[in-house]
Amino acid sequence: MRVGSPQHRDLFCRTFIETHVAFEPEHLPWPELDEVNLRRLRAFPFWRYARSIEQRAGRMVTAFAQTVDDSVIREAVALQGTEETRHGRLMEHAIERYGIDAPPLTIADAPVSPEEFAIFGFGECTDSFVGFGAIALARQKGILPADLLDVFEGVMYEEARHIVFFMNWWRYEEARAGRGSFGTHALKALGYHARAAMGTITGATDLPPMPALDDPELSEIVKGVTPVMFLQAALAENRRMLARLDPELIKPVIMPTIATALLIGIRMLPPRKDTALPLSSSKGQDDGDLGEARDAA
Numbered sequence: 001m002r003v004g005s006p007q008h009r010d011l012f013c014r015t016f017i018e019t020h021v022a023f024e025p026e027h028l029p030w031p032e033l034d035e036v037n038l039r040r041l042r043a044f045p046f047w048r049y050a051r052s053i054e055q056r057a058g059r060m061v062t063a064f065a066q067t068v069d070d071s072v073i074r075e076a077v078a079l080q081g082t083e084e085t086r087h088g089r090l091m092e093h094a095i096e097r098y099g100i101d102a103p104p105l106t107i108a109d110a111p112v113s114p115e116e117f118a119i120f121g122f123g124e125c126t127d128s129f130v131g132f133g134a135i136a137l138a139r140q141k142g143i144l145p146a147d148l149l150d151v152f153e154g155v156m157y158e159e160a161r162h163i164v165f166f167m168n169w170w171r172y173e174e175a176r177a178g179r180g181s182f183g184t185h186a187l188k189a190l191g192y193h194a195r196a197a198m199g200t201i202t203g204a205t206d207l208p209p210m211p212a213l214d215d216p217e218l219s220e221i222v223k224g225v226t227p228v229m230f231l232q233a234a235l236a237e238n239r240r241m242l243a244r245l246d247p248e249l250i251k252p253v254i255m256p257t258i259a260t261a262l263l264i265g266i267r268m269l270p271p272r273k274d275t276a277l278p279l280s281s282s283k284g285q286d287d288g289d290l291g292e293a294r295d296a297a
């Protein structure tokens with residue numbers, strides 16, 4: 001299959017549309033939570049930000065779909081807009097159901113153009129990678145119950161579909177315009193990642209700063225998470241999520257590559273004296289982590 005061909009377009013649009021799951025957020029299997037888990041869930045400070053960001057994504061992607069000439073791509077982008085809007089409703093439902101204090105937050109709408117959709121798409125690649133790691137770690141550490149994390153994993157799978165659809169759309173449009181080789185694509189993609197990050201940073205100046213985690217028990221658990229643990233969890237979950245989608249599709253590589261390089265870099269640092277392990281156990285751990293990194297590469 002040639003990138004930029006009608007077969008490529010049909011594959012990335014059809015895969016996206018066929019893997020869409022119809023559901024209403026209020027009908028998902030939300031578990032009853034005990035006092036400890038309710039307190040932990042309410043303590044996370046990101047709810048009002050996540051709801052507003054999803055709502056804005058829904059408006060932006062839906063508006064962008066209406067500007068797309070190709071009817072096959074338009075249908076898929078419109079479906080992504082529907083899913084983003086549903087993410088906003090899902091966040092709203094979780095906030096109401098579990099009594100989370102998350103007053104409404106207004107974020108200005110993003111402009112609508114192919115360029116802005118590209119910046120948004122690369123931003124989603126970063127956010128999804130971080131989200132994969134966060135959900136996987138919450139599961140590993142037992143921070144929240146598995147049945148609640150299953151609900152949020154469903155959201156993350158939709159985000160995995162979004163970033164794979166986006167990456168194929170971007171490469172399709174680049175190929176159709178006769179732009180780029182592998183090296184220039186990687187450089188351009190890095191530029192978009194940077195612009196997405198800058199947008200997040202500049203957008204954040206309009207927003208109240210996110211408060212710190214205000215729960216001693218939860219803070220203690222979070223403090224026990226090292227960068228290596230996070231990177232390994234994110235890489236493994238990224239691999240698992242993306243493997244669920246057609247192997248012929250182009251998959252995002254920038255975040256996994258950066259994470260793998262960081263993991264190798266961290267492992268090359270000399271051990272801190274106060275945390276150095278005896279040689280035998282330290283070696284075993286190093287081998288395992290680098291093995292993960294090599295797998296992920």
Ligand SMILES: [Fe+2]
Nearest residue numbers: 054057084087
């Ligand atoms: Fe979303």
Ligand SMILES: [Fe+2]
Nearest residue numbers: 084124159162
């Ligand atoms: Fe998304």
